[in-house]
Amino acid sequence: MTTLSAPETPMGTRLRPITMAIMAMGGEGGGVLSDWTVTLAEENGYYAQSTSVPGVAQRTGATIYYVELFPKESHGLRNPEPILGTMPTPGEVDIVVASELMEGGRAISRGFVTPERTTLISSTSRTYSMSERTAVGDGRVDSQGIIDAAIVCSTKFVRGDFSKIADDSRSVISAVLFGALAGADVLPFSRAQFEDAIRAGGKGVNTSLKAFDGGYSSPVASMKPPVNLSIGMRPPAAELPSDGSPDPALVAQATANPASLVGAKLQVQVERIAAEFPPAARYMLVHGIKRTTEYQDVKYANEYLDRVASLLPYETDFDGDAKLTVEAARFTALWMTYEDTTRVAFHKVRGRRFQRVHKEAQVAENQIMQVHEYLHPQMEEISDTLPTALGRWFLNSRLMNKIVYRITHRGIKIATT
Amino acid sequence: MARLKPIRRRSLRFGQEQERIDNWLATTRLYAPNDYNLALQIIECQQVVKGYGETHANGMKNFNKLMGAIPNLAQQGDPGAQLLRLRKAALADENGIALDLALAE
Numbered sequence: 001m002t003t004l005s006a007p008e009t010p011m012g013t014r015l016r017p018i019t020m021a022i023m024a025m026g027g028e029g030g031g032v033l034s035d036w037t038v039t040l041a042e043e044n045g046y047y048a049q050s051t052s053v054p055g056v057a058q059r060t061g062a063t064i065y066y067v068e069l070f071p072k073e074s075h076g077l078r079n080p081e082p083i084l085g086t087m088p089t090p091g092e093v094d095i096v097v098a099s100e101l102m103e104g105g106r107a108i109s110r111g112f113v114t115p116e117r118t119t120l121i122s123s124t125s126r127t128y129s130m131s132e133r134t135a136v137g138d139g140r141v142d143s144q145g146i147i148d149a150a151i152v153c154s155t156k157f158v159r160g161d162f163s164k165i166a167d168d169s170r171s172v173i174s175a176v177l178f179g180a181l182a183g184a185d186v187l188p189f190s191r192a193q194f195e196d197a198i199r200a201g202g203k204g205v206n207t208s209l210k211a212f213d214g215g216y217s218s219p220v221a222s223m224k225p226p227v228n229l230s231i232g233m234r235p236p237a238a239e240l241p242s243d244g245s246p247d248p249a250l251v252a253q254a255t256a257n258p259a260s261l262v263g264a265k266l267q268v269q270v271e272r273i274a275a276e277f278p279p280a281a282r283y284m285l286v287h288g289i290k291r292t293t294e295y296q297d298v299k300y301a302n303e304y305l306d307r308v309a310s311l312l313p314y315e316t317d318f319d320g321d322a323k324l325t326v327e328a329a330r331f332t333a334l335w336m337t338y339e340d341t342t343r344v345a346f347h348k349v350r351g352r353r354f355q356r357v358h359k360e361a362q363v364a365e366n367q368i369m370q371v372h373e374y375l376h377p378q379m380e381e382i383s384d385t386l387p388t389a390l391g392r393w394f395l396n397s398r399l400m401n402k403i404v405y406r407i408t409h410r411g412i413k414i415a416t417t
Numbered sequence: 418m419a420r421l422k423p424i425r426r427r428s429l430r431f432g433q434e435q436e437r438i439d440n441w442l443a444t445t446r447l448y449a450p451n452d453y454n455l456a457l458q459i460i461e462c463q464q465v466v467k468g469y470g471e472t473h474a475n476g477m478k479n480f481n482k483l484m485g486a487i488p489n490l491a492q493q494g495d496p497g498a499q500l501l502r503l504r505k506a507a508l509a510d511e512n513g514i515a516l517d518l519a520l521a522e
Binding site: 323324327328332334 | 422473
């Protein structure tokens with residue numbers, strides 16, 4: 001292991017600081033992580049300085065924290081107080097910590113990660129970026145590509161699903177990353193010293209220490225065995241977070257015993273799925289009836305099954321992949337649950353959403369949260385929800401168009417709490 | 418607004434969407450007996466329609482272009498692969514520029 005300790009570099013002639021960049025999104029505790037690192041360094045004989053450059057909202061960029069550490073003494077002699085840098089410089093960063101895989105990738109493309117110098121510590125979890133979300137098709141970036149690049153571009157690539165470890169220990173990702181930093185064995189401090197820095201912070205110490213422990217063991221897990229890289233890399237399926245494909249265990253359960261996945265209300269529908277449809281399509285169909293029922297009612301789920309069943313005579317691969325039926329089950333369900341004003345409103349007043357907003361806004365027990373919705377309805381969105389004849393009249397009426405425009409063109413605010 | 422579920426069935430939009438779904442499945446059944454892959458690709462075309470408001474309207478426009486191209490494609494070799502190619506073009510941008518180019522080929 002190459003522990004970075006400035007005075008003992010092989011060159012030995014020039015002292016340089018240990019440099020570390022942290023890329024984290026808002027709310028992930030990047031600031032806490034850099035504070036811990038500063039405490040850790042200052043308590044153990046180092047000068048430390050940290051800076052941050054904030055990113056922007058809506059997941060377009062992360063905040064970059066930058067920390068430089070410099071020993072107060074070397075070879076028993078006191079070093080003069082250094083002037084430390086305030087920004088990471090490409091090619092001059094020893095450690096890059098990223099809370100999310102794409103941020104690790106961005107650090108690589110910005111030149112912060114260099115093969116001869118940088119240890120990259122990155123979570124393999126993904127938070128999709130705006131450009132990935134707004135793409136018409138599937139805009140997701142291939143995670144394996146980033147991982148492959150990271151292996152090539154760094155001295156050492158420490159990785160793991162740190163987001164999951166954080167969730168499992170009910171902590172935040174910063175504590176897991178701090179653990180991974182300790183476990184990566186690149187800073188000249190002991191595990192106990194790392195843990196003391198967390199204790200010095202004084203907040204949520206026990207959960208943070210638990211998350212720290214989860215992170216600490218991850219470098220070993222991701223680097224083993226260290227000699228042979230091709231063996232060291234685990235197969236993509238085990239390494240990557242879920243790509244949205246269903247849990248195989250659930251698929252097996254749906255295929256063998258679809259009734260176990262739905263409530264009493266849909267038992268008749270499930271029996272029909274088991275009796276009439278190809279085994280390979282059962283999983284999708286179970287989801288389809290649940291989705292259409294939630295969207296409208298059980299009758300609508302029956303209509304859904306009728307529609308998919310209309311293609312059954314043409315299913316020539318009934319006992320195989322039954323692709324036509326599977327895909328028809330998928331896309332008919334999606335289309336039948338098209339996004340209309342009613343559905344969007346349903347999602348807006350759902351309990352789950354308020355819980356999420358509560359959490360994101362970090363509202364305390366004794367605080368009251370108010371959510372204001374910003375609406376900008378268009379003519380069609382109003383006429384869509386009206387009964388057919390009325391809706392058509394509404395849409396074609398010049399007077400109504402004018403009135404709606406007057407009311408809505410500036411947007412409307414409604415409090416939903 | 419969320420309480421509108423009971424009257425959704427009678428809404429203008431609901432009637433339109435149900436008709437579109439049935440037309441799409443009818444088209445699929447029309448080609449399915451002779452060409453399984455083409456039928457599958459017709460089903461897959463649904464993914465160009467998504468979202469709401471303007472995004473949905475643009476998606477629907479592209480979807481209709483794809484459906485309109487099928488009778489012609491069916492006369493040629495490997496219509497399923499051709500439709501797949503057009504769908505990929507439709508997914509390339511929201512305004513359907515790539516699709517129009519692909520259709521012009």
